Amino acid sequence: MSAKLNIIIITESIEVNDSSASKGRVALIQNLHKAGFQLKIYHYTRKPMALEGIACVAIKEQKGTLNYFLSKAQLLLKRFLGLNANQWVEKQFGFSFAFFNDSYSIIKALQKENPENFDWILTLSKAASFRPHKALLGLPQWHDKWLAYIHDPYPMHFYPRPYTWVEPGYYQKQEFFREVSKKAAFGVFPSKLLQEWMGSYYPDFLERGIVIPHQISENEIKTNSTLPTYFDAKKFTILHAGSLMKQRDPKGLVEGYALFLKKHPKAAAQTQLLFLGNNDYHAPYLNAQGAAIPSLYVSKGYVAYESVRAMQQEASVNVILEAKAEISPFLPGKFSHCIQVEKPILHLGPTLSETRRLLGNAYPYTAEIDAVQSIANHLHTLYDNWQQTKQQPPVAYADLKAYLGVNHLRDTLLNLT
Template identity: 30%
Template structure:
């Protein structure tokens, strides 16, 4: 099967979307004939010898003089959701996609966006169906911002509604829609009916160290955080504003009050960049260690391997349709996962409703009970019994992806 992948962002050490896209491309490569069109400069990611890469230089886009006229510059976005610059970017993507497809017969085209951007998917609206076999759109997050679940959602506006109309057209264009999460598929179907009818689930992948070496750029290893004897609970990755760690810290203080000897055992590490809500001083407490520094992806994986317990923090909410990319990495580390997540979340679905370290963020007493369970398990040397099940582990392995891709090739 010949596959053309349209990837906006392939920077592994800067964004989670770069990690996701590279991981996926490594699996598509098993079909032996893969071309990747990307707007990421080649020096910013590692190329695989078996894949053809084409660079789309967006730095050459000329600025329209209308963009300098304040009252006119915003008008296009309120017409169809794209401003002048975005329109130019979409047109450039579309032209290059057409050039590639006209000279090659591709069985499958896959578009991969980044963050709140879906430029390749919008470009595909300008590409005639006869130029390719099937087209699959990967939807990594809800879109637009007013369709996020609380507490992330923004207030509805004319601009967001126009963006939703454009996004709906992009979804309609796709023959197949790929989601990393079953709950995300269900969530988006509330806004775009019939999405479920042509969707597949391709979860974030858990890869081995050897598999990751094929996609990670070579970099000097920096100094890793210091861990202590006892029980090191570790959160890696950016700590976004809604992912509130204060309830966990309060529960930890409660544990130390009721079980004073636990203070000699527990160490909570918040590792990675933080948004302004969680500057270092706000998280100051006994045995809480902040490492507000962006570590490379490979360094983060090494940190996870050295942890005793891995911490997954989600927002205080009734629902979370996201599959955190770090959940796949955590499962590959084969460590207990303290998951502060809603009951109606993809994390809960993957780990299983009966997983003993699941707890809703915001409930201090229940979080305390999970910390007490960890403390008793540590003292009894039974922490290994809290490692997620083999079913959860196998869910993020590439073999499930191979099955879905083989179905697409039929």
């Protein structure tokens, strides 16, 4: 296969500010471009968008279909009568009327393209949507060139415990993805454990699956971003950036930090623990702890992406906090950011996790999320290292940087047959 691959990409959004998922997808697109591949992007961002040096086409929403009118009628029922028919619709049909119309809109846009002009077609999604994947099922002429990117377990009842989500229309969603597993040329996963996890439900993903991890993108980091006033760059800073869902309990980290301060009271004036991002479920606990521990800061919801990236770069320790579980097949989107800034990572999560697998068995700063004593011990060690120069020694992460970088991405795709 030619080293100059021609790839058409279908993605729901290239607006990096709308979600962490879109940031990750754009980083992948940018690295595919850097790898020297010829790209054409069809995106459903609903507004004109551009990525430097890459051809981008905004997909037009089809507004003359029955599903379009039904979706709007459903919105009017909710707005004026307070009736939410979405659960009933999804139980009957598996998906919303809007989902069907959006997928059809993607099909209509792709009908202008000839599969013979491309080596691969890559479908990217976010959250639990997978509209581009639904569209591709309706375009069999693309199936032998289809790379179906699967960023999380799907449907949601396939999430490992403690996640216990079951969506309306779960059976139709399950069979939809069975069809994806059989029709796509390859399933693409950000983590090896996720490929194996999904392969346990859909065996075709084990036979025809590849791993493309979340990418390090040099375009993302801006060293001139202004740090917020609550971030004191002179202090030993422990930073958790990202949403705290119900299952990601910060209590162990907070108690470990409090225990560390109790054993080392002089550290109180030299340290800070920051939680950035949405934390609605844990807000009562975190706010109470923030009142009791002056060096604990909890943001009021979302923090601008550029500001978060600047703080990750200046933090002494970046925290990856996962659910209490037997397995965590996810590769957190911020993993590549944490590797890029070369600061120690404090991983709080199960031993059987993609983060732990990549960091390696010998990596020292790991613990279960409720292992308070171990967390306090790690903070003590990291603080002692920082105290020597008032700056955390960089961690090279050379192998991981290569794994998350352009050359590995290029080789992975060139080796596909």
